[in-house]
């Protein structure tokens with residue numbers, strides 16, 4: 001197992017290029033199951049979650065080739081069942097259900113288990129499949145969905161916690177090959193949903209309204225292979241914006257889409273940072289006048305839950321009282337205990353973290369618990385006095401392509417080492 005050692009308080013400066021989006025790539029790769037034709041997807045990031053998805057596709061019978069950021073997939077003859085062992089490693093594997101059901105008329109996928117960021121049911125996905133005419137059974141930990149003929153229908157996908165991103169993706173992927181017209185009300189408006197719809201449209205699907213709360217899909221008989229470039233990862237970009245804000249002396253984030261990051265740049269401006277935006281780049285300057293802020297996470301275009309942990313790291317050293325409420329995943333606060341070990345002053349009540357800014361954080365050995373929590377610990381380590389040791393860094397490799405190399409190119413000093421040598425190093 002690997003650890004990261006972050007030598008804190010190195011000023012950061014320069015330019016960083018953003019990778020393709022993980023959360024776009026995953027459903028887009030799953031969507032290749034909908035056709036026998038060759039699909040070519042560019043700008044697919046090199047991440048362990050992507051590796052899991054490609055393994056699932058290979059197990060289903062797809063021919064998969066990967067060369068740097070380009071993935072070629074041909075799903076000529078496929079099975080409809082995936083083994084638990086692979087699926088359990090990644091919750092997002094649930095998004096193969098929609099395309100399998102659409103193409104094969106049946107699908108068996110393991111029911112996702114517990115998740116460290118909170119209870120993550122898939123009731124809305126299943127309700128959507130049922131509305132399209134599928135019969136769903138949960139048997140021996142598997143979801144078995146059966147629908148020899150999917151039929152278009154009007155479906156509301158809004159649940160207690162709001163919209164569902166992968167739920168919208170799943171129903172859209174099932175509906176593109178259904179008979180007739182499907183209307184999804186209460187659809188997720190995230191840019192990743194629009195990116196998936198754009199790929200499906202290139203494959204021959206008829207979809208209108210993706211990126212809004214109402215998506216209309218007219219089913220077609222079959223889809224063809226297509227070529228697509230994935231959008232930039234807005235959460236990776238947001239994480240680098242926070243890094244820039246924390247300790248930057250002028251950092252520019254390139255190859256990003258600033259319109260996807262408006263809620264994050266607005267929060268940073270409110271927190272006192274200077275933000276300059278061009279068509280595909282954002283520059284953040286720490287002008288020395290940081291202010292506390294209040295944030296509520298919301299579905300897009302609101303402030304993303306996937307940026308909540310990183311903002312906690314920034315606000316930990318922002319003088320005054322800040323508050324962050326996570327309305328989407330109210331239990332997604334595992335990083336707080338670790339930030340407190342580094343000297344942060346944070347109280348959690350319900351889904352609201354009250355953060356009283358301290359003048360500085362101190363290095364400590366800390367444990368990454370999930371992807372965005374790990375990013376928050378890296379951001380805390382960048383500003384801490386001393387060497388922060390982050391354990392279980394495999395969490396960060398699920399969603400950030402070479403984060404240590406990218407930060408080092410900006411002036412950070414981050415080492416990635418095997419656990420045993422980390423012990424020697426810290427002991428010396």
Ligand code: EPU
Nearest residue numbers: 023092119120121122123124125159161163164165166328
């Ligand atoms: N929900 C339900 N029932 C459902 C589905 C969702 O109650 O059937 C609830 C969830 O429990 C949650 C809320 O609805 O409270 C939103 O969940 P959503 O379904 O939108 O989450 P997701 O689609 O499973 C994606 C991202 C997450 C991101 C969320 C919210 C991917 C692969 N994952 O998950 O990304 O946090 O949307 O924006 O796209 C991450 O990248 O670190 C990550 C966790």
